[in-house]
Amino acid sequence: MRSSDQARAMALPLFAGVSPRTTRELFVGAFLQRFPAGTTLLMEGDPVDFLYVLLDGIVELQGAWKHRETTLAVLEPISTFNLAAAVLDAQALATARTIERSEILMLPGEALRRTMKADPDLGFAVAEELSAVLSGAVRATKNQKLRGGVERLANYLLAHCMRQGGAERITLRYEKRILSSLLGMTPETLSRAFVALARYGVEVKGPEISVTRTAAFERFARPTSLIDNHLAEPTRPTSKVEREQGQPVTSWALGAESP
Amino acid sequence: MRSSDQARAMALPLFAGVSPRTTRELFVGAFLQRFPAGTTLLMEGDPVDFLYVLLDGIVELQGAWKHRETTLAVLEPISTFNLAAAVLDAQALATARTIERSEILMLPGEALRRTMKADPDLGFAVAEELSAVLSGAVRATKNQKLRGGVERLANYLLAHCMRQGGAERITLRYEKRILSSLLGMTPETLSRAFVALARYGVEVKGPEISVTRTAAFERFARPTSLIDNHLAEPTRPTSKVEREQGQPVTSWALGAESP
DNA sequence: CGCCTGGTTGAGGTGCGTCAACATGGGTGG
DNA sequence: CCACCCATGTTGACGCACCTCAACCAGGCG
Numbered sequence: 290m291r292s293s294d295q296a297r298a299m300a301l302p303l304f305a306g307v308s309p310r311t312t313r314e315l316f317v318g319a320f321l322q323r324f325p326a327g328t329t330l331l332m333e334g335d336p337v338d339f340l341y342v343l344l345d346g347i348v349e350l351q352g353a354w355k356h357r358e359t360t361l362a363v364l365e366p367i368s369t370f371n372l373a374a375a376v377l378d379a380q381a382l383a384t385a386r387t388i389e390r391s392e393i394l395m396l397p398g399e400a401l402r403r404t405m406k407a408d409p410d411l412g413f414a415v416a417e418e419l420s421a422v423l424s425g426a427v428r429a430t431k432n433q434k435l436r437g438g439v440e441r442l443a444n445y446l447l448a449h450c451m452r453q454g455g456a457e458r459i460t461l462r463y464e465k466r467i468l469s470s471l472l473g474m475t476p477e478t479l480s481r482a483f484v485a486l487a488r489y490g491v492e493v494k495g496p497e498i499s500v501t502r503t504a505a506f507e508r509f510a511r512p513t514s515l516i517d518n519h520l521a522e523p524t525r526p527t528s529k530v531e532r533e534q535g536q537p538v539t540s541w542a543l544g545a546e547s548p
Numbered sequence: 549m550r551s552s553d554q555a556r557a558m559a560l561p562l563f564a565g566v567s568p569r570t571t572r573e574l575f576v577g578a579f580l581q582r583f584p585a586g587t588t589l590l591m592e593g594d595p596v597d598f599l600y601v602l603l604d605g606i607v608e609l610q611g612a613w614k615h616r617e618t619t620l621a622v623l624e625p626i627s628t629f630n631l632a633a634a635v636l637d638a639q640a641l642a643t644a645r646t647i648e649r650s651e652i653l654m655l656p657g658e659a660l661r662r663t664m665k666a667d668p669d670l671g672f673a674v675a676e677e678l679s680a681v682l683s684g685a686v687r688a689t690k691n692q693k694l695r696g697g698v699e700r701l702a703n704y705l706l707a708h709c710m711r712q713g714g715a716e717r718i719t720l721r722y723e724k725r726i727l728s729s730l731l732g733m734t735p736e737t738l739s740r741a742f743v744a745l746a747r748y749g750v751e752v753k754g755p756e757i758s759v760t761r762t763a764a765f766e767r768f769a770r771p772t773s774l775i776d777n778h779l780a781e782p783t784r785p786t787s788k789v790e791r792e793q794g795q796p797v798t799s800w801a802l803g804a805e806s807p
Numbered sequence: 808c809g810c811c812t813g814g815t816t817g818a819g820g821t822g823c824g825t826c827a828a829c830a831t832g833g834g835t836g837g
Numbered sequence: 838c839c840a841c842c843c844a845t846g847t848t849g850a851c852g853c854a855c856c857t858c859a860a861c862c863a864g865g866c867g
């Protein structure tokens with residue numbers, strides 16, 4: 290892998306607090322690759338022993354059972370995936386597929402585990418990342434079990450308004466059929482959920498959605514920091530010099546409001 | 549905390565590969581406590597900075613939103629919980645409540661984080677534990693989104709047959725109303741799900757359930773290692789001396805077939 | 808232009824929740 | 838010891854949310 294790529298990778302939140310020495314060690318055997326849209330990177334159940342880092346593009350994580358399939362997350366840069374499997378050297382939890390042309394860094398699991406055991410800072414960083422992803426997964430389960438379809442859509446829209454800087458206008462970066470699967474419904478039901486939100490001022494024109502955040506809409510959606518990540522307060526700054534960079538671990542690799 | 553308790557705690561899978569020195573350090577400020585049934589240990593959103601270890605009894609993890617509430621997991625010994633929050637020093641993900649009289653070890657989060665940064669073995673062990681819990685959470689999401697209510701119940705029964713040594717007779721250790729919430733349905737629907745499984749030879753008498761694992765039943769439930777933990781192959785033994793004890797990290801703190 | 812994919816709209820069915828009535832059993836107090 | 842009570846579990850009737858199937862529409866591309 291080229292040194293310019295390596296420098297870029299070392300800037301990842303995951304490796305922010307890790308020494309250059311460890312990072313170099315970690316990148317032995319790593320490689321950066323570009324994939325076209327629609328490429329299946331790994332299938333659930335595969336024993337792929339790599340940690341993946343999405344640097345550019347969009348990746349969908351999905352699971353399947355008995356001819357049914359569902360989207361577990363839609364990842365945008367910068368996100369990691371397959372981290373848990375890499376730590377345990379176990380089978381992949383989900384199928385990963387590029388939605389558009391993507392640039393992906395692949396780190397050998399063996400190197401990751403070996404390096405974690407040598408450098409406690411890396412072990413801690415991985416634990417932080419895993420905790421964040423786990424938090425997202427638990428939020429996703431709550432989202433799915435506690436809210437109805439229209440409520441899930443409403444909170445998805447609010448989350449993405451926040452992500453795009455509190456804007457009232459957002460643009461879907463992927464197809465609605467994928468969004469419907471992420472939200473746990475069929476495309477038809479998603480379509481009807483949008484019309485149900487029209488009375489709150491949600492207007493849809495193709496992938497362009499305008500959301501006027503009325504009081505009634507907020508009251509209906511009722512986002513909460515216990516489910517919706519965008520409301521979670523940053524981990525309170527301990528007086529310790531724990532997170533030197535102050536830079537949060539991003540990549541909420543799983544979760545309803547994933548990207 | 550008494551030294552006998554400490555010895556017991558040091559035998560936990562989480563601390564199996566960790567040096568006695570580190571373990572002692574970790575247990576400074578730790579304490580062991582008994583709680584009666586029905587005690588709320590922590591509420592979701594609370595900034596409780598402790599790692600909990602359930603040594604005896606049963607604990608329910610639940611989440612709530614807008615007057616609705618759902619059971620996220622039912623923990624049996626030995627399980628950890630609130631680990632992600634302790635690592636991140638963040639708010640708790642779920643409310644924890646004892647279902648029966650329980651014995652619980654509480655470790656200060658500050659000590660955990662400090663010790664993780666000193667001993668890479670502990671950091672790695674925590675990462676393994678988090679990976680296992682994350683795996684459970686992803687399985688739970690798949691279970692919820694891909695299967696119908698009766699299918700979830702069927703696979704729950706199969707999982708617990710395995711847990712109780714492949715028996716054809718299992719005993720529910722907690723109320724059916726909690727089980728129904730864990731499976732994402734109402735008590736009424738659970739009741740009807742049981743009668744729906746009668747045609748496959750499932751008989752229910754109070755908390756006693758007999759499951760004759762007919763081919764038709766297996767074909768209906770169709771358990772898979774990608775969702776149901778009891779089928780997951782143990783992580784293949786790497787030639788490295790990675791998991792010295794060969795002892796698996798247990799405590800699948802979250803997940804559909806949790807205990 | 809015609810095809811194909813993705814999205815929308817409509818009609819009808821089903822799974823599951825809601826509400827209500829009833830049964831059962833453990834616990835308490837007379 | 839029995840009467841009573843309350844919580845849990847079951848059963849039935851009904852309604853709503855969501856899925857299924859089908860027709861239709863719009864845009865992209867050969």
